[in-house]
Amino acid sequence: MTSGLHLQSIAKDFLGTRVLHDISLAVTPGEILAITGPSGAGKTTTCRLVSGLEMPDEGEIFLGDTQLTALPASKRHVAHMFESYALYPHLNVAQNIAFPLTSPARNRRYKRADVEAKVVELTRLTQIEHLRHRLPGALSGGQKQRVALCRALAQDAACYLLDEPISHLDAKLRNELRGHIRRRQTKVDAPTLWSTPDAMEALSIGDRVAVLIDGRIEQLGTPEEIYFSPATTSVARLVGDPAMNLLPGAVAAREGALFFEREGVSLALPQPIAKRIEPVMGHGLYLGVRPNAMDIRDGGGPGTLQMSVYAWEPFGKYAIVTAKLGEDLVRIKTHRTERFAANQPIAVTLDPTSLVVFDGTTRRSL
Numbered sequence: 001m002t003s004g005l006h007l008q009s010i011a012k013d014f015l016g017t018r019v020l021h022d023i024s025l026a027v028t029p030g031e032i033l034a035i036t037g038p039s040g041a042g043k044t045t046t047c048r049l050v051s052g053l054e055m056p057d058e059g060e061i062f063l064g065d066t067q068l069t070a071l072p073a074s075k076r077h078v079a080h081m082f083e084s085y086a087l088y089p090h091l092n093v094a095q096n097i098a099f100p101l102t103s104p105a106r107n108r109r110y111k112r113a114d115v116e117a118k119v120v121e122l123t124r125l126t127q128i129e130h131l132r133h134r135l136p137g138a139l140s141g142g143q144k145q146r147v148a149l150c151r152a153l154a155q156d157a158a159c160y161l162l163d164e165p166i167s168h169l170d171a172k173l174r175n176e177l178r179g180h181i182r183r184r185q186t187k188v189d190a191p192t193l194w195s196t197p198d199a200m201e202a203l204s205i206g207d208r209v210a211v212l213i214d215g216r217i218e219q220l221g222t223p224e225e226i227y228f229s230p231a232t233t234s235v236a237r238l239v240g241d242p243a244m245n246l247l248p249g250a251v252a253a254r255e256g257a258l259f260f261e262r263e264g265v266s267l268a269l270p271q272p273i274a275k276r277i278e279p280v281m282g283h284g285l286y287l288g289v290r291p292n293a294m295d296i297r298d299g300g301g302p303g304t305l306q307m308s309v310y311a312w313e314p315f316g317k318y319a320i321v322t323a324k325l326g327e328d329l330v331r332i333k334t335h336r337t338e339r340f341a342a343n344q345p346i347a348v349t350l351d352p353t354s355l356v357v358f359d360g361t362t363r364r365s366l
């Protein structure tokens with residue numbers, strides 16, 4: 001007896017174009033797998049394949065020992081929260097949330113008091129309790145989104161699919177709800193797929209994260225693996241706020257050490273990185289530097305990079321300085337609170353222990 005959700009080598013075509021390639025995923029009961037990727041990467045299509053709104057062109061989907069692809073959507077016991085909400089316009093908020101529990105199509109019967117208790121619990125959790133008697137037409141986008149979320153979470157499903165469940169809420173509510181929903185879903189005996197274009201949201205909600213780019217899983221791993229060891233430059237570009245800086249350059253060997261070099265930059269690479277680079281000496285490469293692994297210094301000197309300020313964005317305790325390094329723009333997260341003026345020269349140091357190196361041709365990390 002297997003448990004959890006398994007997607008095995010799934011492929012999907014639309015109008016003769018392949019939009020999902022060889023997708024294999026496993027999500028265990030009580031686990032949240034966050035799927036993140038840019039718009040059009042295939043997140044919604046993946047959810048729709050699991051709930052039965054689309055059929056795969058290749059591959060199989062199992063929920064426990066049941067082959068889902070052989071079942072119609074109504075028999076899959078999957079709670080699907082749609083990105084478009086899909087609320088019933090003639091039912092009020094409470095009736096929309098209760099609908100999957102009270103609909104005659106369901107085999108399980110719930111007591112009225114139990115349904116009411118679920119509605120109260122979930123509307124309270126999502127802070128829409130006061131709207132329980134409103135029709136969807138009289139709700140804001142963010143309120144509708146919370147109704148759709150409650151309707152999915154209210155179900156005793158064998159699998160939960162939450163497609164961009166909190167994207168239209170304000171930042172404070174998003175932060176609060178992430179924690180509440182994480183706590184709730186890791187206690188249920190069913191897997192959860194959470195789709196979001198916001199990679200940082202994916203890292204904070206998922207036990208594991210799948211990064212989907214152009215219909216392919218670019219990387220599947222723990223939030224720490226995705227953040228600290230992005231497998232490719234595409235993942236590196238997606239993750240982080242701001243994302244990792246990627247500096248193109250080359251490696252040169254001098255005096256028994258390896259240096260990252262580009263116009264105006266010569267940086268000795270720490271030994272562990274140098275070892276990984278040796279096999280691809282002579283290739284171009286990208287040096288990946290997180291904005292918080294750089295610091296702005298008062299003076300120049302060996303090991304510092306000379307840049308000029310392009311833009312300065314203060315955020316209270318820290319600021320983001322965008323600076324020009326040759327033709328590239330580099331983003332630096334600094335705890336220095338003074339104002340940086342446009343074109344001001346700055347000296348920047350890098351923390352060598354947090355550098356990531358990518359092959360310039362394959363764009364995979366070394």
Ligand SMILES: Nc1ncnc2c1ncn2[C@@H]1O[C@H](COP(=O)(O)OP(=O)(O)OP(=O)(O)O)[C@@H](O)[C@H]1O
Binds near residue numbers: 019039
């Ligand atoms: N019914 C359809 N017919 C044709 N193409 C489709 C259809 N549905 C989706 N696609 C295409 O499939 C690809 C994946 O779309 P999908 O909606 O799964 O992406 P997504 O990652 O969820 O994007 P978003 O974050 O914008 O919602 C896109 O190129 C999209 O245009």
